[in-house]
Amino acid sequence: MSESIQSFEIGSTPALYVSGLGDFSLARTLDCGQCFRFNESKTHTSTIEGIAHGRFLRLSQPREGSLVLFNVDEEEYTRVWRKFFSFDRDWTAIRADIEARSPELKEAAAGAEGIRILTQDRFEALVSFIISQCNNIPRIKGLVEALSEKYGERIEGAGGKCAYAFPTPEAILARPLSELTALKVGYRDEYIYSACRAVCDGILDEISAAPTTAEAEKIILSMHGIGKKVAACVLLFGFGRYDAFPVDVWMKRALERLFPGVRDYSAFGPYAGVAQQYMFYCERYTRK
């Protein structure tokens, strides 16, 4: 992606105008259930606010393929947000690969236009998707927020308001398990706590270093409370492993229902995980 960047000011607020982002849709990308810390601003219309990688961001999308990021300079954009939105990936090529594989995947890709797979913090993705199991998006958002407010570092939010970064595993382990339970995460409390220990022991770097996604998945599955479904989401959203695909889960549940003609999952190719997300979002945004 070779987007162009311009600095300017709105009133006295410095901002960055980014254009040339292709079919990127900010609202759909942030709202589709892959991340849980971005919401519409309560004080600014048509504006979205959120936290990722320890930074607060307020931004808006004036038109397709462009973005306005407030209080962000070019250095921060390149270092943090360009990677977060995965603008360093060739989405034209990814989409073309998926579309060429079958009529069903072509339909799925068309129905999920503008959606990109984000590159989230690895630990945040791990914990967020442990929380996601047997849960709904508003509640997942509430729990991730509660976790951040209780254990996370205070960071500068919009207009002097405070915001909280997603916590470190050390911060969570510094308090007893009972305090995690008190946040009402339910039976997932022990899963989160033991995941924190594994992360402190360096499991995230082991996963990153795994030569194949299958080997990375094997390491994640060794953690208590993590099965194929959560593993695939974490690999996809936290580790940029776009071929991560929770085959057994999806065969039995959504996929057969969404696309009854699809049987050969091995033909999904190197972007199988992205394709699977497109199928899910196609159902959610286009067919209903």
Place this chain on the structure above:
DNA sequence: CTCCAGGCGTTCC
């Protein structure tokens, strides 16, 4: 009241 929300571990056969 029951059923559901992008599951997983344990316990059976």
Place this chain on the structure above:
DNA sequence: GGAACGCATGGA
């Protein structure tokens, strides 16, 4: 190896 069930919680 696969089906049944329990696990917390809150909303419809």
